[in-house]
Amino acid sequence: MKDIDNGLSKDMDKELSRGTDSRLSKSIDNRLSAEDISSALSGAGITDCTIQVYDTVGSTQDIGKEFARSQWSDPEGTSPLALITADSQTKGRGRYGKHFYSPSDTGIYMSLVIKVGKPVENFLSITTATAVAVCHVIERHSHMKPEIKWVNDVWFGGRKACGILTEAVTDPKSGILGSVIIGIGMNLTTESFPDELRDIAFSIDDMDIGRSRLIAEIASEIFKASEDPDSDELFEEYKSRSLILGKEVWWMERDQRRTGLAVDINRAGNLIVKTEAGLVTLNSGDVSIRPV
Numbered sequence: 001m002k003d004i005d006n007g008l009s010k011d012m013d014k015e016l017s018r019g020t021d022s023r024l025s026k027s028i029d030n031r032l033s034a035e036d037i038s039s040a041l042s043g044a045g046i047t048d049c050t051i052q053v054y055d056t057v058g059s060t061q062d063i064g065k066e067f068a069r070s071q072w073s074d075p076e077g078t079s080p081l082a083l084i085t086a087d088s089q090t091k092g093r094g095r096y097g098k099h100f101y102s103p104s105d106t107g108i109y110m111s112l113v114i115k116v117g118k119p120v121e122n123f124l125s126i127t128t129a130t131a132v133a134v135c136h137v138i139e140r141h142s143h144m145k146p147e148i149k150w151v152n153d154v155w156f157g158g159r160k161a162c163g164i165l166t167e168a169v170t171d172p173k174s175g176i177l178g179s180v181i182i183g184i185g186m187n188l189t190t191e192s193f194p195d196e197l198r199d200i201a202f203s204i205d206d207m208d209i210g211r212s213r214l215i216a217e218i219a220s221e222i223f224k225a226s227e228d229p230d231s232d233e234l235f236e237e238y239k240s241r242s243l244i245l246g247k248e249v250w251w252m253e254r255d256q257r258r259t260g261l262a263v264d265i266n267r268a269g270n271l272i273v274k275t276e277a278g279l280v281t282l283n284s285g286d287v288s289i290r291p292v
């Protein structure tokens, strides 16, 4: 494990600019390097972030949670931001405790820890702001046109390439939201998926930058977005990128299949669906688009 406080990095990098290497180029350096991540973050003006890079872990989210707890028990000894990434995960997890497939070399698995210390409303905005930030980076470095599937999966042409999981640690003294841990898993060059994912998973295999720079760029966008997660602009962009709004959807409710038209997402992150019985507000859950 390499643990770097990138405020101490001497190897200041250029700004996080778009790479010019040819797409699908085998010459792209895909290694995970704490030095490269640190250097790229410093170039983007982020110098107060602890960086931890591992070969294999259970889940970067768990390491992120531990870090978040230490931010509150040891405020002087920890930085307000942390980035934990691993080449592979043995217990990568998604929402509802689902397994997140995390093979080595072919994807990115990262958790960002942000000390927030504000009322809980910010939590949902950070989640939606993260999805938008991830789309920005993908569009800058690939030909793909990502869409956001409520709540915050990133899809391409009906298949999922990136999942986002946001968790929180509360400040034990005040009970308010202390730190958020934002986990991002992205398939890059994974060619073979387990049977259950084969038809629904997608790999973004035309990135023009390597994993370390990609991780730094995603982190930098999210750290910056987290400074004003309630921005109306970000939220409108989140909705405009929605794969689901304006579509007929179905979901299961107490073993009953329900259907309706997805008409809006409110600031609390709820999906508003117009059904024959009136408007329904969905808090979370798996919603599928009805085939036309």
Ligand code: BTN
Pocket: 058, 059, 060, 061, 062, 089, 091, 092, 093, 094, 095, 098, 100, 108, 109, 110, 111, 153, 162, 163, 164, 165, 183, 184, 185, 186
């Ligand atoms: C989802 O698909 O529901 C969210 C998936 C989130 C996966 C990432 S990979 C890095 C971090 N560590 C985890 O165990 N999960 C997140």
